[in-house]
Amino acid sequence: MTLPDPPVLLACLAAYLLGAVPFGLVLVRLFKHQDVRAEGSGNIGATNVTRVAGKALGALTLVLDALKGGVVVLVARSLGWDLFSQALLGACAFLGHCFPVYLRFRGGKGIATGLGVIFALHPPAAGLAAGAFGASFVVTRISSLSSLVGVLSVVAAAVWMGVETRLLVLLGAMVGVAIYKHLPNIRRLLGGRELRF
Secondary structure: OOOOOHHHHHHHHHHHHHHOOOOOHHHHHHOOOHHHHHHOOOOOOOOHHHHHHHHHHHHHHHHHHHHHHHHHHHHHHHOOOOHHHHHHHHHHHHHHOOOOHHHHHOOOOOOOHHHHHHHHOOHHHHHHHHHHHHHHHHHHOOOOHHHHHHHHHHHHHHHOOOOOOOHHHHHHHHHHHHHHHHHHHHHHHHHHOOOOO
């Protein structure tokens, strides 16, 4: 496997820095003069923003976090870069959201940003993930559990569609990070203490 060209590596850094922008934190501070990390679950993502600041800011956070992932993929595609390079940039934006340098690497769980990446790369797979999330959420009203269901559905779809190995490895790494970021939620789920809507 050949290493990415230097321009791709520089673009990966730019994608990471864009992904690291904590839109949820910024929006809640701007409109509610609160630190979203000090409320609810303490997370900077759309779910906790919704709990703390309402549905409008939660929805805006979701859209902006998803765009962070989708835009970098689309920019790479517009430059004529191959599918793996597009996915690599998306993964870097995802990592930026999960481990933002601006917040001492304490970021969100990456679900919205990851969804943006998947939507830009393969809309049907993103639709499957969104559908799996929605169905689980309707039944359980637990965002974290539904997120995990959506994430795992993407993996299942990728395996079923025969995605090339290096893309599957990249997706697997992203899923591993998402599960790692959800470990506190998983512990609360097992203990019956997870937050519901």
